[in-house]
Amino acid sequence: MIFNKNMIIDEKDKYYFYENDSFKIYWQGTVFILGKGEGSDSIKEFLRILDGKKSVSTSTSVLKGHFFIALFDKRQEKYYFFVDNGGIFQAYYNDDMVSTDLLCYDESDFDELGVIEFMNLGSTFFDKTLFKGIAKIPGNKILIFDNLLGGGRLSIIDKADYSDITDYRDYEYFFYFFDKLKESLRSKKLCLDITGGIDSRLVLALMYSSDCNCFCAISGVEGIKDIDIAKQVADFFAIELLITYHDIEGIENDLELFFDYSEGVCDIVRLHRGFLHNLNRIKKGTDIVISGSGGELFKDFWWLQDFPFYNSKHIDFKKLIKYRILPIKVPDFYFTDKYRKLNAQFSSNLEYDLKKYYIMETNT
DSSP states (O other), X not given: OEEETTOOOOTTSOOEEEEXXXXXXXXXEEEEETTSOTTHHHHHHHHHHHHTTOOHHHHGGGEEEEEXXXXXXXXXXXXXXXXXXXXXXXXXXXXXXXXXXXXXXXXXXXXXXXXXXXXXXXXXXXXXXXXXXXXXXXXXEEEEEETGGXXXXXXXXXXXXXXXXXXXXXXXXXXXXXXXXXXXXXXXXXXXXXXXXXHHHXXXXXXXXXXXXXXXXXXXXXXXXXXXXXXXXXXXXXXXXEEEEOOOTTGGGGHHHHHHHXXXXXOTTTHHHHHHHHHHHHHTTXXXXXXXXXXXXXXXXXXXXXXXXXXXXXXXXXXXXXXXXXXXXXXXXXXXXXXXXXXXXXXXXXXXXXXXXXXXXXXX
């Protein structure tokens, strides 16, 4: 979707729309309020909350999923743009336009820092992109275009801090969440990616305990341990398992397609396995994919380099970068002129950025 100051929407993209007396709302992706049906039912409830005089910044916290939303308030003639609270859905903006398509900004110059970050880490972070003046919409922010049609101004506000874990102990909330998730996604065909890891197995157990209807899937090469474990887990729960065996034959014919899908912001060769896996999910009629991704953020390899000072209240960013984030930096001689200088400074610049965002009294 593309929104510019002339309010042009790219009709090639699939999006959903709803309108009432006070609002127009466009969205892409999966959006729901716990216990309400995914899509239109949840969107109508969200607008009902807004009509109850709650602000947009406080109301967005009730929305779950993986989505981009463009909301027009007819009363104030303002456009609000935001993504899911985790910032997973990729949407972009500059002073004149908001879009879910990075490649539509085809006349932008490269951002030198973004290029160096991409070359070293395989992606861009801290809401940067590869292009000057174009940023990702963060999950904790809301963009406001005031009188967009009249060439108004852009402002950015914070989403309000909010937690819907109120009357439940932490472990009780897990069961509450999955019971409500079942109600929200009742009409959808769900696929759970399951591996040999504890994260996806825990998600499966919680979905099973809540009687969520789903099947499981895994991809890889024949004979790997993860597939064997996935088979055992699926047999134990008596759940269907879809296996995609990766075959790289003909991969060179699909590279341009992978580039378009990824918008060139990841390793397109590594995308091949996921591409084949998605094709098989689609053939099964899958609406939504669920995974245990994110659990690895709590694994011990993030703080092993703190040994033996595990009780420290200080984050050692230099060690974190050296041993975990950037153990091998792209050599400076790969670049010329100012890119070489920026690459030489990359570790120290990364440390500076991390310190701005992640200062807590804890170990790494």
